[in-house]
Amino acid sequence: MIRRHLLAATLVMLAAAPAVAQTAASTPADKPGPLVIERQGSFFVGGRDVKSDTLSTLPAYAPSGTITVDQMYVRYQVPVDARRRPLTLIHGCCLTGKTWETTPDGRMGWDEYFVRKGHPVYVIDQVSRGRSAADPSLVNSVRLGKTPADKAPPIFAAGHEAAWAIFRFGAEYPQVHPGMRFPLKAQEEFWKQMVVDWIATLPTPNPTVPALSELAKKLDGTVLISHSQSGIYPFQTAALDTRGIAGIVSIEPGTCPAATGDLKPYLGMPVLILWGDYVDLSSRWSPRLKACREFAEAAKKAGGRVENVVLPEIGIKGNSHMLMQDDNSLEIAEWLFAWIDKNVEQAKR
């Protein structure tokens, strides 16, 4: 009943003020109307307490105590009258959930786009990155001479020059692939998105994976949308427990499940593996695409609903590895919305 009133209110709003337009049929444009949110907020999933004697080397903060690590930060928005599956957006290497927010050149991010299209959206920061804590103990232990220097944690940052080729802006820095659609004029804003990455200090599977599993069960049917370094996480999450996973979208994964491995966890849900352009020009990415094609073929033979889509092969050209920020990012989002609608939403009815 309350829902119906909300819907009535929304209808009145639509009639009175054409600016308020977020039905599934609408396409958010550059100047969309107001965004109507049923509820929003943030929380953590997972986490464990660890004791340490090297939390600090500063007099103002005690060296000994308990901290909580391995939790995953989640920010969410639920649109009014949401009838579509919640989407969980999982960023890649050296980045945070910022990946999915406002693009470097100031356009709407996928986080808002999908809310406007009727999906609840959950954006995470991977464990030990962004707003999800890391543990400084080992650095301080080295600083105090309690641990050998070569055992300092292998944290890292990706430099602009090396990231240039990884993100396929061009073959190598500062070359640009012809027709490449990443907004390079705003590249300074993009580089600011990159953070220190503690991933090499974490076990396998990354604690983000069980946290995603816990989140999926809580959401009771989410599409896990991963990117790059996190590409394998939805598969690892499904291998852990398929409950709560309504589908997998893996964008340019660093790794696909092995074609010769146990495919069973992936056979009961729609799976999309999505690629941008210039992949075959990259010695880093072309073997990964090949391995993912093999996985998709093997899974299909085993009865799975797995698609491996290379955007230029369906007529969408010029996309970099950061396709959710390219100048046609909302065109791709629109395509992805339709894919999810057909393969996840329609399938559940």
Place this chain on the structure above:
Amino acid sequence: MIRRHLLAATLVMLAAAPAVAQTAASTPADKPGPLVIERQGSFFVGGRDVKSDTLSTLPAYAPSGTITVDQMYVRYQVPVDARRRPLTLIHGCCLTGKTWETTPDGRMGWDEYFVRKGHPVYVIDQVSRGRSAADPSLVNSVRLGKTPADKAPPIFAAGHEAAWAIFRFGAEYPQVHPGMRFPLKAQEEFWKQMVVDWIATLPTPNPTVPALSELAKKLDGTVLISHSQSGIYPFQTAALDTRGIAGIVSIEPGTCPAATGDLKPYLGMPVLILWGDYVDLSSRWSPRLKACREFAEAAKKAGGRVENVVLPEIGIKGNSHMLMQDDNSLEIAEWLFAWIDKNVEQAKR
């Protein structure tokens, strides 16, 4: 029933003025109606490029290259028909912008509350914390034996036990002050908010301060609302340049400007210094309150509009250092909204 009234009210409001769904008269309750956002997003302020030869010790990422550091992450929401000043929310030690979001026990954060009250709200992550990058170079330099171990960066995390007294949940862990209003039953969720703090690796003033100045000029009249370790930042920002600062609210600042120092930067704007309860019981906090009282008196004598408010002295009792998360957090927000309305909004008319 309340829900139905809210919806009815929303309908009436929509009929009268579709875009104005949040007036100053409304008070967000536990079950508020939909939130109507004019626009939202995120961006960075500040930042500089640094070159390093120790970005990484991992084969997959190049050791040499350029990274961008000292930028400040900002997430914002602007309500429809916003007529009030933008508020900039600046978190304290060992925390991130999460401080102002959903409380540990799941209630609405100040970030959303003030949007519902008609203020655009800007939430930052301090430089080198959360989604604002740090520089791993020195850790890797130590790891590679290029820098002596004792020169490893003094990063730290605050342990639960020590933080307990700092946040004044009680005199010391695990004692609890009688009547203390922090939601301790949800303390596990709170500890998950704490992250590694790189602040001791940064120069003074912290690069967050010039970034706040740049943000203030961009917003052209914002109230800077700081907390604890960042308490001094709005003052440092004003000392740098008063342009763009419409007012200062410093919640339980670790430091106030010296009473005997140059007070001129703070005389042209309303300033509130706000304290919770149990301050006099804390050897850490009572001298800080005393110093802030002295600053406020000196600034008032010099013609400034500076108030030092201790909540129990105006009848609001039981607040911890994390008063924006205490069980009466929205009551305090309501009081603060009225203070800003009187001292900043009315003053500008």
